[in-house]
Amino acid sequence: MDEKLKNELSKQGIFTTTLQNLYNWGRTNSIWPLNFGLACCAIEMIATTMARYDMARFGAEVFRPSPRQADLMIVAGTVTKKMAPLVVRLYNQMPEPKYVISMGACAISGGPFKQGYNVLKGIDRFIPVDIYIPGCPPRPEALLDAFMELQKKIDEQTLTGEKRPRHLNAGEPSEFVVPRYGAHDLEPTKNPNLWKAPLVQISQAGTDESGSH
Amino acid sequence: MNLEAIKSEIEANVPGCRLELVANPSPSGQHSLRTGAEHAVAVAVYLRDAEDLRFDFCSNVTGIDWPSREVSQKVKVRKLVDGVEQEVEEVRKTALPGTLEVVYHLFSVEKKHGPISLRMSTIDRDANVHLPSLTPVWRSAELQEREIFDLFGVVFDGHPDLRRLLMWPDFTDHPMRRDYVDPDDYEYEPTAHDEVLRRAQQHRSEADEEHPGEAGER
Ligand code: SF4
Numbered sequence: 001m002d003e004k005l006k007n008e009l010s011k012q013g014i015f016t017t018t019l020q021n022l023y024n025w026g027r028t029n030s031i032w033p034l035n036f037g038l039a040c041c042a043i044e045m046i047a048t049t050m051a052r053y054d055m056a057r058f059g060a061e062v063f064r065p066s067p068r069q070a071d072l073m074i075v076a077g078t079v080t081k082k083m084a085p086l087v088v089r090l091y092n093q094m095p096e097p098k099y100v101i102s103m104g105a106c107a108i109s110g111g112p113f114k115q116g117y118n119v120l121k122g123i124d125r126f127i128p129v130d131i132y133i134p135g136c137p138p139r140p141e142a143l144l145d146a147f148m149e150l151q152k153k154i155d156e157q158t159l160t161g162e163k164r165p166r167h168l169n170a171g172e173p174s175e176f177v178v179p180r181y182g183a184h185d186l187e188p189t190k191n192p193n194l195w196k197a198p199l200v201q202i203s204q205a206g207t208d209e210s211g212s213h
Numbered sequence: 214m215n216l217e218a219i220k221s222e223i224e225a226n227v228p229g230c231r232l233e234l235v236a237n238p239s240p241s242g243q244h245s246l247r248t249g250a251e252h253a254v255a256v257a258v259y260l261r262d263a264e265d266l267r268f269d270f271c272s273n274v275t276g277i278d279w280p281s282r283e284v285s286q287k288v289k290v291r292k293l294v295d296g297v298e299q300e301v302e303e304v305r306k307t308a309l310p311g312t313l314e315v316v317y318h319l320f321s322v323e324k325k326h327g328p329i330s331l332r333m334s335t336i337d338r339d340a341n342v343h344l345p346s347l348t349p350v351w352r353s354a355e356l357q358e359r360e361i362f363d364l365f366g367v368v369f370d371g372h373p374d375l376r377r378l379l380m381w382p383d384f385t386d387h388p389m390r391r392d393y394v395d396p397d398d399y400e401y402e403p404t405a406h407d408e409v410l411r412r413a414q415q416h417r418s419e420a421d422e423e424h425p426g427e428a429g430e431r
Contacts, residue, residue, distance in 0.1 A: 082379070
Protein backbone atom coordinates (compact mmCIF):
# COMPACT_ATOMS: atom_id res chain seq x y z
CA MET A 1 0.00 0.00 0.00
CA ASP A 2 0.99 3.56 -0.49
CA GLU A 3 3.70 4.58 2.00
CA LYS A 4 2.48 8.20 2.24
CA LEU A 5 -1.07 7.20 3.03
CA LYS A 6 0.21 4.73 5.58
CA ASN A 7 2.25 7.43 7.30
CA GLU A 8 -0.68 9.81 7.23
CA LEU A 9 -2.97 7.25 8.76
CA SER A 10 -0.52 6.32 11.48
CA LYS A 11 -0.33 9.97 12.50
CA GLN A 12 -4.06 9.77 13.03
CA GLY A 13 -3.60 6.74 15.21
CA ILE A 14 -4.63 4.21 12.61
CA PHE A 15 -2.26 1.35 12.08
CA THR A 16 -2.34 -0.35 8.71
CA THR A 17 -0.37 -3.22 7.31
CA THR A 18 -0.59 -5.87 4.65
CA LEU A 19 -1.10 -9.53 5.20
CA GLN A 20 2.27 -10.17 3.60
CA ASN A 21 4.07 -7.82 5.95
CA LEU A 22 2.37 -9.29 8.95
CA TYR A 23 3.10 -12.83 7.83
CA ASN A 24 6.75 -12.11 7.10
CA TRP A 25 7.17 -10.09 10.29
CA GLY A 26 5.98 -13.01 12.33
CA ARG A 27 8.14 -15.53 10.52
CA THR A 28 11.25 -13.38 10.52
CA ASN A 29 11.27 -12.92 14.24
CA SER A 30 10.52 -16.42 15.39
CA ILE A 31 12.86 -18.68 13.49
CA TRP A 32 13.34 -21.79 15.51
CA PRO A 33 16.50 -23.69 14.63
CA LEU A 34 16.79 -27.42 14.80
CA ASN A 35 18.89 -28.56 17.72
CA PHE A 36 21.72 -30.49 16.16
CA GLY A 37 25.41 -30.06 15.47
CA LEU A 38 27.82 -32.23 13.58
CA ALA A 39 31.36 -31.21 14.46
CA CYS A 40 33.55 -28.37 15.72
CA CYS A 41 31.38 -25.67 14.08
CA ALA A 42 28.57 -26.72 16.39
CA ILE A 43 30.60 -25.38 19.31
CA GLU A 44 30.51 -21.91 17.73
CA MET A 45 26.80 -22.32 17.11
CA ILE A 46 26.31 -23.14 20.78
CA ALA A 47 28.39 -20.13 21.74
CA THR A 48 26.15 -17.98 19.56
CA THR A 49 23.12 -19.00 21.53
CA MET A 50 24.72 -18.29 24.90
CA ALA A 51 24.54 -15.02 26.81
CA ARG A 52 27.56 -13.32 25.26
CA TYR A 53 26.28 -13.36 21.68
CA ASP A 54 22.67 -14.01 22.59
CA MET A 55 20.85 -15.24 19.55
CA ALA A 56 17.63 -14.70 21.50
CA ARG A 57 17.76 -11.07 20.37
CA PHE A 58 16.69 -12.32 16.96
CA GLY A 59 13.92 -14.55 18.18
CA ALA A 60 15.88 -17.72 17.60
CA GLU A 61 16.65 -18.86 21.09
CA VAL A 62 14.27 -21.78 21.01
CA PHE A 63 16.31 -24.64 19.63
CA ARG A 64 13.87 -27.41 18.93
CA PRO A 65 14.88 -31.01 19.51
CA SER A 66 12.33 -32.21 16.96
CA PRO A 67 12.40 -31.43 13.24
CA ARG A 68 8.60 -31.16 13.33
CA GLN A 69 8.86 -27.92 15.29
CA ALA A 70 11.84 -26.35 13.57
CA ASP A 71 12.05 -23.76 10.78
CA LEU A 72 15.76 -23.54 10.32
CA MET A 73 18.42 -26.16 9.92
CA ILE A 74 21.91 -24.93 10.75
CA VAL A 75 24.21 -27.52 9.22
CA ALA A 76 27.08 -26.84 11.59
CA GLY A 77 29.99 -29.11 10.92
CA THR A 78 31.40 -31.91 8.83
CA VAL A 79 28.76 -33.95 7.06
CA THR A 80 30.15 -37.45 6.83
CA LYS A 81 28.73 -39.75 4.23
CA LYS A 82 27.39 -41.87 7.04
CA MET A 83 25.49 -38.88 8.43
CA ALA A 84 24.29 -37.36 5.14
CA PRO A 85 21.15 -39.52 4.71
CA LEU A 86 20.08 -38.65 8.25
CA VAL A 87 20.53 -34.93 7.65
CA VAL A 88 18.41 -35.13 4.50
CA ARG A 89 15.78 -37.14 6.33
CA LEU A 90 15.64 -34.58 9.13
CA TYR A 91 15.27 -31.85 6.54
CA ASN A 92 12.42 -33.72 4.88
CA GLN A 93 10.66 -34.01 8.21
CA MET A 94 10.71 -30.29 8.87
CA PRO A 95 7.47 -28.51 7.99
CA GLU A 96 7.49 -25.77 5.34
CA PRO A 97 8.53 -23.00 5.28
CA LYS A 98 12.04 -24.12 6.13
CA TYR A 99 15.48 -22.71 5.61
CA VAL A 100 19.04 -23.99 5.69
CA ILE A 101 22.22 -22.25 6.77
CA SER A 102 25.34 -24.08 5.70
CA MET A 103 27.85 -23.17 8.36
CA GLY A 104 31.57 -23.54 7.83
CA ALA A 105 33.89 -24.88 5.19
CA CYS A 106 32.89 -28.47 5.86
CA ALA A 107 29.18 -28.05 5.32
CA ILE A 108 29.84 -25.96 2.22
CA SER A 109 32.34 -28.18 0.45
CA GLY A 110 33.85 -30.80 2.74
CA GLY A 111 36.41 -28.26 3.96
CA PRO A 112 39.69 -29.64 5.22
CA PHE A 113 38.36 -33.15 4.65
CA LYS A 114 37.16 -32.57 1.09
CA GLN A 115 39.23 -35.33 -0.42
CA GLY A 116 38.61 -37.79 2.37
CA TYR A 117 36.84 -41.05 1.70
CA ASN A 118 34.05 -40.51 4.20
CA VAL A 119 33.11 -36.84 3.92
CA LEU A 120 30.36 -35.41 1.78
CA LYS A 121 31.63 -32.61 -0.47
CA GLY A 122 28.98 -30.13 0.59
CA ILE A 123 25.47 -30.56 1.96
CA ASP A 124 24.09 -28.55 -0.98
CA ARG A 125 24.47 -31.71 -3.03
CA PHE A 126 21.34 -32.99 -1.29
CA ILE A 127 19.34 -30.15 0.21
CA PRO A 128 18.79 -26.56 -0.92
CA VAL A 129 20.89 -24.10 1.07
CA ASP A 130 19.80 -20.50 1.65
CA ILE A 131 22.84 -18.97 3.30
CA TYR A 132 26.47 -20.08 3.22
CA ILE A 133 28.92 -18.91 5.88
CA PRO A 134 32.58 -19.49 5.09
CA GLY A 135 35.09 -20.01 7.85
CA CYS A 136 36.67 -22.81 9.79
CA PRO A 137 34.90 -22.32 12.09
CA PRO A 138 32.97 -19.12 11.39
CA ARG A 139 32.88 -16.86 14.41
CA PRO A 140 29.59 -16.35 16.23
CA GLU A 141 29.37 -12.91 14.64
CA ALA A 142 29.40 -14.59 11.25
CA LEU A 143 26.54 -16.83 12.26
CA LEU A 144 24.60 -13.82 13.52
CA ASP A 145 25.30 -12.08 10.23
CA ALA A 146 24.02 -15.09 8.33
CA PHE A 147 21.00 -15.06 10.54
CA MET A 148 20.27 -11.43 9.74
CA GLU A 149 20.76 -12.15 6.04
CA LEU A 150 18.23 -14.92 6.35
CA GLN A 151 15.80 -12.57 8.05
CA LYS A 152 16.22 -10.11 5.20
CA LYS A 153 15.62 -12.87 2.75
CA ILE A 154 12.44 -13.98 4.49
CA ASP A 155 11.24 -10.41 4.77
CA GLU A 156 11.47 -9.97 1.03
CA GLN A 157 9.49 -13.06 0.16
CA THR A 158 6.15 -12.42 -1.51
CA LEU A 159 2.98 -14.36 -0.93
CA THR A 160 1.95 -14.51 -4.55
CA GLY A 161 3.45 -14.15 -7.97
CA GLU A 162 6.29 -15.75 -9.82
CA LYS A 163 8.83 -15.13 -7.08
CA ARG A 164 6.85 -16.71 -4.29
CA PRO A 165 8.81 -19.13 -2.15
CA ARG A 166 8.82 -22.86 -2.52
CA HIS A 167 6.30 -23.61 0.17
CA LEU A 168 3.66 -21.53 -1.59
CA ASN A 169 4.30 -23.14 -4.93
CA ALA A 170 2.72 -26.54 -5.28
CA GLY A 171 4.88 -27.33 -8.30
CA GLU A 172 8.10 -27.22 -6.29
CA PRO A 173 9.35 -30.25 -4.42
CA SER A 174 9.24 -30.19 -0.65
CA GLU A 175 10.97 -33.51 -0.12
CA PHE A 176 14.38 -34.39 -1.37
CA VAL A 177 15.86 -37.74 -2.23
CA VAL A 178 17.50 -39.47 0.72
CA PRO A 179 20.69 -41.19 -0.44
CA ARG A 180 21.18 -44.85 0.32
CA TYR A 181 24.34 -46.47 1.67
CA GLY A 182 25.94 -48.20 -1.27
CA ALA A 183 28.81 -50.66 -1.44
CA HIS A 184 31.35 -47.96 -2.33
CA ASP A 185 29.63 -44.61 -1.89
CA LEU A 186 26.29 -42.98 -1.31
CA GLU A 187 23.75 -43.70 -4.02
CA PRO A 188 23.12 -41.29 -5.63
CA THR A 189 26.18 -39.17 -4.87
CA LYS A 190 24.21 -35.97 -5.45
CA ASN A 191 20.74 -34.76 -6.25
CA PRO A 192 21.07 -33.82 -9.92
CA ASN A 193 17.97 -31.59 -9.82
CA LEU A 194 19.49 -29.57 -7.04
CA TRP A 195 23.20 -29.46 -7.54
CA LYS A 196 25.17 -28.99 -10.71
CA ALA A 197 28.92 -28.77 -10.74
CA PRO A 198 29.83 -25.12 -11.09
CA LEU A 199 31.47 -24.62 -14.46
CA VAL A 200 34.35 -22.56 -13.23
CA GLN A 201 37.97 -22.51 -14.07
CA ILE A 202 39.92 -25.32 -12.47
CA SER A 203 42.97 -23.72 -11.04
CA GLN A 204 46.02 -25.77 -10.43
CA ALA A 205 47.43 -25.47 -6.96
CA GLY A 206 50.84 -23.85 -7.02
CA THR A 207 50.62 -22.31 -10.47
CA ASP A 208 49.59 -18.74 -11.00
CA GLU A 209 46.35 -17.76 -12.61
CA SER A 210 47.78 -15.29 -15.08
CA GLY A 211 47.63 -17.81 -17.89
CA SER A 212 51.37 -18.19 -18.15
CA HIS A 213 51.17 -21.95 -18.34
CA MET B 214 64.08 -50.35 28.66
CA ASN B 215 66.23 -52.95 27.04
CA LEU B 216 64.22 -54.63 24.35
CA GLU B 217 66.67 -57.50 24.05
CA ALA B 218 66.16 -58.32 27.71
CA ILE B 219 62.39 -58.10 27.43
CA LYS B 220 62.52 -60.34 24.40
CA SER B 221 64.48 -63.07 26.11
CA GLU B 222 62.40 -62.73 29.25
CA ILE B 223 59.19 -63.26 27.29
CA GLU B 224 60.66 -66.15 25.33
CA ALA B 225 61.70 -67.80 28.57
CA ASN B 226 58.29 -67.39 30.16
CA VAL B 227 55.85 -67.97 27.31
CA PRO B 228 56.35 -71.55 26.19
CA GLY B 229 57.02 -72.02 22.51
CA CYS B 230 57.07 -68.34 21.74
CA ARG B 231 59.67 -66.79 19.43
CA LEU B 232 59.80 -63.05 19.05
CA GLU B 233 61.53 -61.02 16.40
CA LEU B 234 63.23 -57.77 17.21
CA VAL B 235 62.50 -55.29 14.43
CA ALA B 236 65.23 -52.70 14.50
CA ASN B 237 64.48 -49.12 13.61
CA PRO B 238 67.59 -47.60 12.03
CA SER B 239 66.34 -44.02 12.24
CA PRO B 240 67.63 -41.61 14.94
CA SER B 241 64.55 -42.24 17.07
CA GLY B 242 65.64 -45.85 17.39
CA GLN B 243 62.21 -47.06 18.37
CA HIS B 244 62.67 -50.75 17.92
CA SER B 245 59.73 -53.06 18.19
CA LEU B 246 58.89 -56.65 18.92
CA ARG B 247 57.09 -58.80 16.44
CA THR B 248 55.10 -61.72 17.67
CA GLY B 249 53.38 -64.54 15.85
CA ALA B 250 49.61 -64.55 15.94
CA GLU B 251 49.34 -67.81 17.89
CA HIS B 252 51.24 -66.51 20.94
CA ALA B 253 50.09 -62.92 20.77
CA VAL B 254 47.58 -63.09 23.61
CA ALA B 255 50.01 -64.93 25.90
CA VAL B 256 52.73 -62.40 25.14
CA ALA B 257 50.34 -59.53 25.79
CA VAL B 258 49.20 -61.00 29.09
CA TYR B 259 52.81 -61.50 30.11
CA LEU B 260 53.72 -57.92 29.21
CA ARG B 261 50.82 -56.67 31.25
CA ASP B 262 51.20 -58.87 34.30
CA ALA B 263 54.92 -59.56 34.75
CA GLU B 264 56.24 -58.00 37.96
CA ASP B 265 59.01 -56.01 36.35
CA LEU B 266 57.19 -55.00 33.14
CA ARG B 267 53.58 -54.10 34.00
CA PHE B 268 52.64 -52.64 30.65
CA ASP B 269 49.20 -51.76 31.88
CA PHE B 270 48.25 -49.14 29.32
CA CYS B 271 47.81 -49.57 25.58
CA SER B 272 47.82 -46.04 24.25
CA ASN B 273 47.53 -46.60 20.55
CA VAL B 274 46.76 -49.31 18.03
CA THR B 275 47.26 -48.78 14.37
CA GLY B 276 47.45 -50.71 11.15
CA ILE B 277 49.92 -50.78 8.28
CA ASP B 278 49.22 -52.06 4.83
CA TRP B 279 52.14 -53.69 3.08
CA PRO B 280 51.23 -54.46 -0.52
CA SER B 281 53.16 -57.28 -2.11
CA ARG B 282 56.52 -55.99 -3.21
CA GLU B 283 59.89 -56.98 -4.46
CA VAL B 284 63.06 -56.33 -2.51
CA SER B 285 66.41 -56.49 -4.19
CA GLN B 286 69.47 -57.37 -2.19
CA LYS B 287 73.08 -57.27 -3.22
CA VAL B 288 74.93 -60.43 -2.30
CA LYS B 289 78.50 -61.51 -2.92
CA VAL B 290 78.86 -64.93 -4.47
CA ARG B 291 81.83 -66.92 -5.71
CA LYS B 292 81.52 -67.83 -9.32
CA LEU B 293 83.59 -69.12 -12.18
CA VAL B 294 84.19 -66.22 -14.52
CA ASP B 295 86.24 -67.11 -17.62
CA GLY B 296 87.58 -70.17 -15.84
CA VAL B 297 88.76 -68.23 -12.78
CA GLU B 298 86.90 -68.30 -9.53
CA GLN B 299 86.01 -64.75 -8.55
CA GLU B 300 83.86 -62.96 -6.08
CA VAL B 301 81.09 -61.08 -7.89
CA GLU B 302 78.16 -59.09 -6.74
CA GLU B 303 74.74 -60.26 -7.70
CA VAL B 304 71.37 -58.67 -7.21
CA ARG B 305 68.86 -61.07 -5.83
CA LYS B 306 65.20 -60.26 -5.98
CA THR B 307 62.76 -61.71 -3.53
CA ALA B 308 59.05 -61.22 -3.79
CA LEU B 309 57.46 -60.46 -0.44
CA PRO B 310 53.79 -61.23 -0.22
CA GLY B 311 51.56 -58.41 0.97
CA THR B 312 50.51 -58.39 4.61
CA LEU B 313 48.54 -56.28 7.00
CA GLU B 314 50.36 -55.37 10.15
CA VAL B 315 48.99 -54.17 13.46
CA VAL B 316 51.07 -52.17 15.95
CA TYR B 317 50.30 -51.71 19.64
CA HIS B 318 52.01 -49.00 21.68
CA LEU B 319 52.33 -49.93 25.33
CA PHE B 320 53.18 -47.92 28.40
CA SER B 321 53.43 -48.74 32.03
CA VAL B 322 51.70 -46.27 34.26
CA GLU B 323 52.70 -48.17 37.35
CA LYS B 324 56.41 -48.49 36.53
CA LYS B 325 56.53 -45.26 34.52
CA HIS B 326 58.26 -46.73 31.52
CA GLY B 327 57.52 -47.25 27.90
CA PRO B 328 56.62 -47.08 25.16
CA ILE B 329 57.33 -50.38 23.55
CA SER B 330 55.71 -51.40 20.30
CA LEU B 331 54.30 -54.82 19.75
CA ARG B 332 53.58 -55.87 16.19
CA MET B 333 51.89 -58.72 14.48
CA SER B 334 51.12 -59.47 10.85
CA THR B 335 48.46 -61.31 8.94
CA ILE B 336 49.41 -64.01 6.47
CA ASP B 337 48.22 -62.09 3.43
CA ARG B 338 45.87 -59.26 2.47
CA ASP B 339 42.94 -61.19 1.03
CA ALA B 340 41.75 -64.39 2.66
CA ASN B 341 43.93 -64.84 5.75
CA VAL B 342 43.47 -61.58 7.55
CA HIS B 343 42.69 -62.94 11.00
CA LEU B 344 44.60 -61.85 14.08
CA PRO B 345 43.83 -62.39 17.75
CA SER B 346 42.22 -59.42 19.42
CA LEU B 347 44.10 -57.91 22.35
CA THR B 348 41.00 -56.11 23.62
CA PRO B 349 40.52 -58.74 26.36
CA VAL B 350 44.00 -57.77 27.60
CA TRP B 351 43.82 -53.99 27.14
CA ARG B 352 40.29 -52.65 27.05
CA SER B 353 41.47 -49.43 25.44
CA ALA B 354 42.16 -51.29 22.21
CA GLU B 355 38.49 -51.90 21.53
CA LEU B 356 37.58 -48.92 19.37
CA GLN B 357 40.96 -48.79 17.71
CA GLU B 358 40.75 -52.42 16.66
CA ARG B 359 37.30 -51.70 15.29
CA GLU B 360 38.77 -48.85 13.30
CA ILE B 361 41.51 -51.10 11.91
CA PHE B 362 38.89 -53.66 11.02
CA ASP B 363 36.97 -50.96 9.19
CA LEU B 364 39.80 -49.19 7.41
CA PHE B 365 42.31 -52.00 6.82
CA GLY B 366 40.17 -55.10 6.92
CA VAL B 367 41.95 -57.01 9.66
CA VAL B 368 39.56 -59.40 11.40
CA PHE B 369 40.24 -59.57 15.13
CA ASP B 370 39.22 -62.90 16.62
CA GLY B 371 37.96 -62.58 20.16
CA HIS B 372 36.95 -58.94 19.85
CA PRO B 373 33.74 -58.34 21.82
CA ASP B 374 32.04 -56.09 19.27
CA LEU B 375 33.66 -56.13 15.86
CA ARG B 376 31.68 -53.77 13.66
CA ARG B 377 32.64 -51.06 11.24
CA LEU B 378 33.30 -47.77 12.96
CA LEU B 379 33.55 -44.92 10.44
CA MET B 380 31.86 -46.44 7.43
CA TRP B 381 28.45 -48.09 7.20
CA PRO B 382 27.94 -51.86 7.48
CA ASP B 383 27.22 -52.36 3.74
CA PHE B 384 30.42 -50.63 2.71
CA THR B 385 32.72 -53.19 1.12
CA ASP B 386 36.08 -51.41 0.78
CA HIS B 387 38.87 -50.67 3.22
CA PRO B 388 39.81 -47.03 2.67
CA MET B 389 43.24 -47.04 4.32
CA ARG B 390 44.60 -49.80 2.12
CA ARG B 391 47.03 -48.54 -0.43
CA ASP B 392 45.13 -49.91 -3.38
CA TYR B 393 41.86 -48.26 -2.36
CA VAL B 394 40.29 -46.18 -5.10
CA ASP B 395 37.94 -43.60 -3.67
CA PRO B 396 34.63 -42.92 -5.37
CA ASP B 397 34.58 -40.52 -8.24
CA ASP B 398 32.94 -37.38 -6.88
CA TYR B 399 35.44 -34.81 -8.06
CA GLU B 400 33.02 -32.77 -10.12
CA TYR B 401 34.03 -29.52 -8.51
CA GLU B 402 37.57 -28.93 -7.29
CA PRO B 403 38.62 -25.31 -7.08
CA THR B 404 42.28 -25.91 -6.26
CA ALA B 405 43.09 -29.34 -7.52
CA HIS B 406 46.46 -30.95 -8.01
CA ASP B 407 47.93 -34.26 -9.12
CA GLU B 408 45.47 -37.13 -9.21
CA VAL B 409 42.60 -34.90 -8.10
CA LEU B 410 43.39 -32.43 -10.87
CA ARG B 411 43.34 -35.22 -13.43
CA ARG B 412 39.97 -36.43 -12.21
CA ALA B 413 38.53 -32.93 -12.01
CA GLN B 414 39.63 -32.20 -15.56
CA GLN B 415 38.08 -35.43 -16.74
CA HIS B 416 34.78 -34.45 -15.12
CA ARG B 417 35.10 -31.05 -16.63
CA SER B 418 35.57 -32.33 -20.17
CA GLU B 419 32.57 -34.62 -19.73
CA ALA B 420 30.52 -31.62 -18.64
CA ASP B 421 31.80 -29.68 -21.64
CA GLU B 422 30.66 -32.42 -23.96
CA GLU B 423 27.21 -32.45 -22.40
CA HIS B 424 26.72 -28.71 -22.47
CA PRO B 425 29.17 -27.22 -24.93
CA GLY B 426 29.74 -23.51 -24.66
CA GLU B 427 28.64 -23.17 -21.08
CA ALA B 428 32.07 -23.47 -19.60
CA GLY B 429 34.38 -20.55 -19.04
CA GLU B 430 37.93 -20.42 -20.23
CA ARG B 431 40.34 -22.93 -18.96
S1 SF4 C 1 34.57 -25.99 8.97
FE1 SF4 C 1 36.32 -26.23 10.36
S2 SF4 C 1 35.44 -25.82 12.40
FE2 SF4 C 1 33.74 -26.23 11.02
S3 SF4 C 1 33.30 -28.40 11.22
FE3 SF4 C 1 34.71 -28.14 9.52
S4 SF4 C 1 36.74 -28.42 10.41
FE4 SF4 C 1 35.33 -28.03 12.09
